[in-house]
Amino acid sequence: MIYADNAATTQMSQKAMEAMLPCMQTVWGNPSSLYAFGQKAAEALADAREKVATCLNAADPGEIYFTSGGSEADNQAILSVAQNGAKQGKKHIISTAFEHHAVLHTLQKLAREGFEIELLPVHEKGMITPEQVVAAIRKDTALVTAMYANNEIGSILPIGEIGAVCRERGVLFHTDAVQAAGHLPLDVQRENIDLLSLSGHKFHGPKGVGVLYAKKGVPLMNLIEGGAQERGKRAGTENVPAIVGMAAALSEAVANMAADTQKLLAMRGRLIAGLAKIPHSALNGDSDRRLPGNVSFCFEGIEGESLLLLLDDRGICASSGSACTSGSLDPSHVLLAIGRPHEVAHGSLRLSLGADNTEEDVDKILAAVPEVVTYLRSISPLWKDKLNGKRPFLLPE
């Protein structure tokens, strides 16, 4: 099998699993218990918190809150700042049109509660500029939330610059860094980030565990009430094995980042060059300013789902923009946001490589995709109409 869907989830690393085992076999006490056996678990937790703080260059490990994943961290960050902003009469929130649903649906909920949500339009190359943010900030802006890197098309936003303009204007800034953590260097201090979300399973850690970074002084509200865990901000006995595994995976990813990036860029370059040769295809997002493992294309005249199923038959795991909304016929909001027409957005393919992929995988993908696209076009009435001139081609040859 060729696994090329690392933006959806990643295989756990050996080191992460090895770090977790003692937390289940020997150090399985409750970190809140006062006896020494419980305190051993508390020490493992403190060590994990320090590791994560180091990877983000947080000023203090006390700024790291463990959550059940990226979605929870996004919800808590946005709802906290919104609630606090409302108390000061600030009910305007700025975000982008191509955020993850964990952000977009939280913002929609706030809109129903009377907040004014402004989603910045995304440029054709999948970019948001600091100038757009500056132009949108008002006196009553409570929060800017913009993703670090997009999960579908891989665009990397100018987060440091956006952070700087927010800090200058006294507006709190949250970034969903789920796709960036472990893959791009992050520095919450240098980049003026007030709140940041990440998720263990996107960098070879376990699923169901994540982090909310909140700079000291940023007010947090609880999504879950109960015990005093996580300094009273996230009740519930900590998932010590998962937290320890996540911290080990993140440290490993950060240590290997330079070498992995080199390898990924070489594979990504070959895939993009190879797939661009398919007629009436288009790369989504910028060719350079994208996650090292992300390749996203639209192929005119095909359905992404059919492409995925036929690639699956050949042992290739990939994703389509529309897969996230499986069960619905709507194309990806990300591809629509960068201006792809509905018909083109339906024919999308996302390959997200990991360091475990090989050049041989790339060869196999480059052999399979053009064949499958050609086959799907050959059985498409829509494609026939295009060839006969009855319908226009939307992407250039």
Ligand SMILES: *Cc1c(COP(=O)(O)O)cnc(C)c1O
């Ligand atoms: C995967 C993902 C999430 C959700 O993280 P979970 O840990 O699965 O809840 C949020 N944002 C982005 C950009 C993601 O890719």
